[in-house]
Amino acid sequence: MDYQGEHLIRPPSEADSIILQVTVGCSHNRCTFCGTYRAEKFRLKDEATIAADLAFVARHCRRQSRIFLADGDVLILPQERLRRLLQDIRQQAPWVKRVRLYANAKAVRHKSVQELKELAELGLDRVYLGLESGHDPTLTAIEKGSTAAQMIDAGQAVRAAGLFLSVTALLGVAGWENSEAHAEATGRVLAAMEPNQVGVLTLMLLPGTPLYQAAGRGDFILPDQAGLLRELRLMVTAMGELRCQLHSNHPSNYLAINARLPRDREAVLNAIDRALAGEVGLRPEALRAL
Known part of the structure; x- marks a missing residue:
């Protein structure tokens, strides 16, 4: 497989997926907290090159039923090229059920x-979208x-297309x-986006980023x-009656949560309150990571 660039990242839930790199870097690449693709x-x-990688997948990856398309923003590709890519995946690796x-x-x-919707019909089933904050300032x-309103529009479009929407929010x-x-606005925007899954991360200041320098x-x-x-x-609390999976089990977080909302809201709030009271152990600083 051909992998280019210094970093190749994927969501934690794609650990067992075939990683097919289609773009290198991030089309935006200006977020002040992110150092992944800065250079x-x-x-x-x-x-x-992608066709050669798919040929490798066809020969050697028959036990994996998911493909994750890297890097930072494959959806920026023209529709025709995305259409051909998904058709090629279906032809070369028909056992792959999810992209x-x-x-x-x-x-x-x-x-x-x-x-x-067309992309969904061709095999795309999940979109990971970084909200980070619903607070416009x-x-x-x-x-x-993007503004909070634009984030809501994007999330609602993904859901309207029948795709699974996983959204990340960034504490701190x-x-x-x-x-x-920030916290209250983010909860309200998440409620409006109606994602299937919310993944919570905690900011870690990375050397070389503008936010690190500001700190x-x-x-x-x-x-x-606290x-x-x-x-x-x-x-x-601000997410209200939103029905979604809620995860804060990323290693950047101090408190790991795995819950279904709104069913588990009171249990989640109780766990946070117990952590604030010192009754629950938090992840040690030395074990936090991106």
């Missing part, structure tokens, strides 16, 4: 619901490239000053553990 120029890989990818809100909004500050990204506003100057203050737990509590 990488975004590019589409040539179709001959997943990362997308940003801009790429989603460049597709009509009908185009997204925070989205502007971190240079996310608003800093101490806007912590509560070094004292212009950004990351909430402490502040981050309060963010999580406010976010869950």
